Amino acid sequence: MSLRRDELKFGWSILSPSLVIIVAIIIYPLLFSLVASFTTYGFLHPFFNEFIGFENYKTIFQDKYFWNAIYVIFKFVFFVVCLEFLLGFGVALLLNRKIKAKGLFYTILTIPMVMAPVAVALIWRVFLHPELGIMNYILSALRLAPVNWLGSGKIAFWSVIMVDIWQQVSFMILVLLAGLVSLPSEPFEAASIDGATSIQGFFYITLPLMKPVIVVALLIRVIFGFRTFDLVYILTRGGPGVSTDVISYYIYRRTFMGLSVSESSAASYILLAVTMVVVVFLYRAMRMQREV
Amino acid sequence: MRVRVRSKRRDKALMDAVTYVLLSLFSLIILLPILWMIRFSFTTKFIAYSIPPVWFFKPILENYRSLFADYGFLNFFVNSIVVSVCSTIIAVPVAFLAAYSFNRFRTGGRSVQFGVLALQMLPPIVLSLPIFMLMKSLNVLNTRGALIASYLSFNLPFLVWMLMGFVEGIPRELEEAGVIDGASRFQCVTRIVFPLAAPGVMASGILSFILCWNEFLFALILMAEKKSTIPIVLAAMQTERGVMLGTLAAATVFAVIPMLVLSIAIQKYLVRGLTFGALK
Numbered sequence: 407m408s409l410r411r412d413e414l415k416f417g418w419s420i421l422s423p424s425l426v427i428i429v430a431i432i433i434y435p436l437l438f439s440l441v442a443s444f445t446t447y448g449f450l451h452p453f454f455n456e457f458i459g460f461e462n463y464k465t466i467f468q469d470k471y472f473w474n475a476i477y478v479i480f481k482f483v484f485f486v487v488c489l490e491f492l493l494g495f496g497v498a499l500l501l502n503r504k505i506k507a508k509g510l511f512y513t514i515l516t517i518p519m520v521m522a523p524v525a526v527a528l529i530w531r532v533f534l535h536p537e538l539g540i541m542n543y544i545l546s547a548l549r550l551a552p553v554n555w556l557g558s559g560k561i562a563f564w565s566v567i568m569v570d571i572w573q574q575v576s577f578m579i580l581v582l583l584a585g586l587v588s589l590p591s592e593p594f595e596a597a598s599i600d601g602a603t604s605i606q607g608f609f610y611i612t613l614p615l616m617k618p619v620i621v622v623a624l625l626i627r628v629i630f631g632f633r634t635f636d637l638v639y640i641l642t643r644g645g646p647g648v649s650t651d652v653i654s655y656y657i658y659r660r661t662f663m664g665l666s667v668s669e670s671s672a673a674s675y676i677l678l679a680v681t682m683v684v685v686v687f688l689y690r691a692m693r694m695q696r697e698v
Numbered sequence: 699m700r701v702r703v704r705s706k707r708r709d710k711a712l713m714d715a716v717t718y719v720l721l722s723l724f725s726l727i728i729l730l731p732i733l734w735m736i737r738f739s740f741t742t743k744f745i746a747y748s749i750p751p752v753w754f755f756k757p758i759l760e761n762y763r764s765l766f767a768d769y770g771f772l773n774f775f776v777n778s779i780v781v782s783v784c785s786t787i788i789a790v791p792v793a794f795l796a797a798y799s800f801n802r803f804r805t806g807g808r809s810v811q812f813g814v815l816a817l818q819m820l821p822p823i824v825l826s827l828p829i830f831m832l833m834k835s836l837n838v839l840n841t842r843g844a845l846i847a848s849y850l851s852f853n854l855p856f857l858v859w860m861l862m863g864f865v866e867g868i869p870r871e872l873e874e875a876g877v878i879d880g881a882s883r884f885q886c887v888t889r890i891v892f893p894l895a896a897p898g899v900m901a902s903g904i905l906s907f908i909l910c911w912n913e914f915l916f917a918l919i920l921m922a923e924k925k926s927t928i929p930i931v932l933a934a935m936q937t938e939r940g941v942m943l944g945t946l947a948a949a950t951v952f953a954v955i956p957m958l959v960l961s962i963a964i965q966k967y968l969v970r971g972l973t974f975g976a977l978k
Contacts, residue, residue, distance in 0.1 A: 413803055413883075414803055414805070416803070416883045416884075417799040417802065417803030417805040418799070418803075418805055420795040420796070420798065420799050420884070420887070421795065421796050421799040421800075421805050421806075423792045423795065423796075424792050424793065424795070424796035424854060424858065427792060427850055427854055428817065428854065428855075431829070431847060431848065431850050431851045431854075432817060432820070432825065432851050434832070435825055435828035435829050435831075435832055436824070436825070436828065438828040438831065438832065439824070439827060439828040442828070452831075497720075497721070497724055500717045500720055500721055501721065503713070503714070503717055505714065505717055505718065505721075510725075511721050511724075511725060513962065513965065514725045514728055514729060515728070516961060516965075516968055516969070516972065517728060517729075517732065517958060517961075518728060519972050520908055520912075520957045520958060520960075520961040520968075520972075521732075521912070521953075521954050521957065521958075522911070522912035522914070522928075522929050522932075522953050522954065522957075523912065523914065524912075524914050524929040524932050524933055524953075525912075525929070525932060525950045525953045525954050528932055528933075528936055528946065528950055529731050529732070529734075529735045529950060530731070531936065532735070532738075532943065532946075532947075533731060533734075538747050540734065540751070543750060543751070547750075572727070572728070572731075576728075576972075577972065577973065580969050580972060580973055581973050584969065584973075626973070629819045632821060633821045633822060633823070635822070635823060635914070635915055636914045636915070636929075639914070639918075639933065640933060640936065653823075654821060654822075654823040657823050657824075657827070658823060658826075658915075661827050662919070667827065667831065670827055671827065671828070674821075674823060674824040674827060675824070677821055677823070677824060678820070678821065678824045681819060681820070681821055682816060684819075685812075685815060685816050685819045688815070688819070689811075689812050689815055689816075692815075
C-alpha cells in the first residue's frame, strides 16, 4: 500500500515541471482572457476594476462582422473537410492497391504537410496573380478566360479553399490509408465468394469498418480548419471586403486594429467553446477507435 | 471460364494503368508548384515575370546573395533556429517525464488524458492575445525568450501526446528489473526507459522543431518585424512594393527545404506525428 503511494508521489513529482509550464503558459493566459471578457480591460485601460457581466459578449453578438466571420468559417470548414475527405479517400483507395513505387508516392504526399502555411500561401499567391501568374497563363493556353483568383469577392473564397486542399488533403490520405491497410481481409474474401462486386464491397464492408477512422479524421480536420489564419493572412487578408474573414482573422483584426482586448477575449472564448465541443466528440471517437 | 479469367486480368491491368496515371497526376500537382518556386529562385526578375514562361535560362545565384546581403536574412534564419531548437530542447525532457507519468501511474486519470488532447487542439488565436498581454506586462516583448516560452504552449501538449504512445511500447519488466538491481525510480526512467524510447523521442523532437519553425501567429504578435523569424520575413517581403520575386522565392526555399530534409530523415515516424496521434 505504501509502495503504491510512493509510486504515485513519484508520478506526480515528475509530472510537476509540465504542470508548472502549462499553468504559466496556457492556463493563466486563458483565465486572464476569461476575466478580461467580463470587464472593460483594454490596451488603453489595462485594469480589471470594471466588471460588466456579459456586455462584451452582447457587443460581439450584435456585431454583424462577427456573424459574417462565423458564416465564413463554417462554410470554409464544411467545404474543405468534405472535399478533402472525398479526394483523400479516392487517393487512399488508389494507394491501397498493390502497386509499385508506393514509397515514392507516399514521400511526395507528406511534403506539403511539413511546409510552413505561410510559404504555401506565398507560392500560390504568386501563381494566382491575375496577369503574371502561371494559373492564368495555363487558362489562356487552354483558351479559357482569365480568372481574378484573389481579387474577386466570389472567387477568392474558393481560391483559399483550393490552396488549403493542396496543403491539407495529405492528412486525410495518410489517416484513411492507415485505416484501409489495417482492415481484415476475411470479410472481403467471403463477400467475393458470395459474388459481391467490388463496389458493393466498398459500401457494405469498407465503409462500415472504416467508420471509426473516418470520424477521427473528419473531427481533427474540423478542429484544424477552425484555426485557419496563416493562409488567409497571406492570400487575402480577409478580403475582398469580408468574404474570407475567417474567425481567427476576425479576432486578430479586432484585437490589434480595433484595440478592444475585452471584446476580442469574448469572441475568442466563443471560438474556444465551439472547438472544445468538437474536441469532446474527438476524444470519445478516439477512445472508441482504440477499444475496437 | 477462361474468357472470364482473361477479361478479369485485363480489367486489372486497366485499373493499374488508371491508378498510376491518377497518382502521377496527383504527385505532379503537389510537386510542380514547389519546383516552379525553386526555379524562380534561380532566375532574374525579368525571366521570373515573363509570360509565357521562358524554359531555358542561365541559373543565377544573385537572389540568394541579395537575400543575405540586402535583407539580412541570416539574422532571421538564426532566430528561427535558436527559437525552434530551444523550445524543443526544453519541451522534450519535460514532456517525456509527463508522458511516462501518465502512462505508468495514470496520474490524474482520464480527465488528464482529455486535458492533453484539448490543449493540443486549442486554437492559437485564443492564446496569442493573453500571452501578448502577459509578455507585455513582463516587459519581454521582442525577445527570443518570449517566443520560446510561447511555443511551449503547443509544443508541450503535442510532445506529451506523441510520447505517451512511445512509452507505452516499452515493457515494464525492464524497469522492475532495474529497481531490483538497486536503481532509483528516477534512474530507471533516465537510464532504461529514455534510451529505449530514443528513436521515437528523436522523431517527436524533430516534428516539434518543424511545428516551431513553421509557426506564424505568435511570431507575428510577439516580435517586431526586424527581430522575428523566417515566416514573418516572408510575409513582410510579400507586402513590400515592387516585390522581388526571385529573392522571395529564395527565402521560401530556405523556409521549406530544411523541413523536407528533416521529414525524410524521420519518415518512419512521420505519419504518426503528422496525424497528431490519430493513429496507433
